[in-house]
Amino acid sequence: MAHASETALFGGPSRPWKTHDWTSSDDRVRGGESVSTLTVDQQTGAATFSGHLDITALGGAGFASQRTVDDHPDFNLSGYDSLYLDIPESDGKKYTLVLKDTVLSKRPDGREQSTVSWEHDFHGDSGRQVVLRFADFKPTYRGKPKDDAEPLDWSAVKRVSIMIRSFFGQQEGDFNLVISSITAHAKDDDAASPSAAAAMARVDSCITESSIRKEAAAVGVEPQGGNRVTAFVAKTLCWRSRG
Secondary structure, eight states: OOOOSEEEEESSSSSOOOGGGEEEOOGGGGTOOOEEEEEEOTTTOOEEEEEEEOOTTBTTBOEEEEEEOTTOOOBOOTTEEEEEEEESEEOOOEEEEEEESOOOOOOTTSOOOOOOEEEEEEEOOTTEEEEEEGGGOEEEETTEEOTTOOOOOTTOBOEEEEEEEOTTTTOOEEEEEEESEEEEEETTHHHHSHHHHHHHHHHHTTOOHHHHHHHHHHTTOOOOTTOHHHHHHHHHHHHHHHO
16 A cells, blocks of 8 residues: 655654653663653754763663653554654764564563663764664664564554663763654655656666667777676766766
């Protein structure tokens, strides 16, 4: 079934950020002292993930995160292949986006049961659009790589988290990350665009056997059947000649 080439998860008119969609999940559950909040600017509509990352209480370790609440609707991201984060302002620290397709009921003591998380680290640089490819998300279990994990079910993403951690003492202190939006983009968005298709048609229209031989001779390449180098040279020079 066809769907839009991109869809908003958070941010924008169709799915604005809402503070009640998020809750903290900091290292305090393990005896740490880190703290985080997520606020929404009512004028710009952007969300700010901020707080303090403490590494003293846990001996160099520490994390702070905001995650979607338990009753948040699932995301069906099948048919997409990347997430785009628009970041108008940041402190340049390293952050992590975490996805889950399984969330279990809480233990009798109120703590959450561990399940596999899919993580992607990124640097939050001001004025940057960060692209997180689905293929680059890595499975972890209790903070350690889980290479034998089942593939993530992209049709039923049940939880999204924005996290900062110490990376074993590499970063600490106050943090501040502003995100305008998080959107999912479809596979081959660029290749499927009308402008890209027209450009390729324009290039291919001037590729003939004679032009390949002519351009190959000009650069000293002997044309052979299926010679990709020769074809590339011909296409490149043809494109230049037709401006």
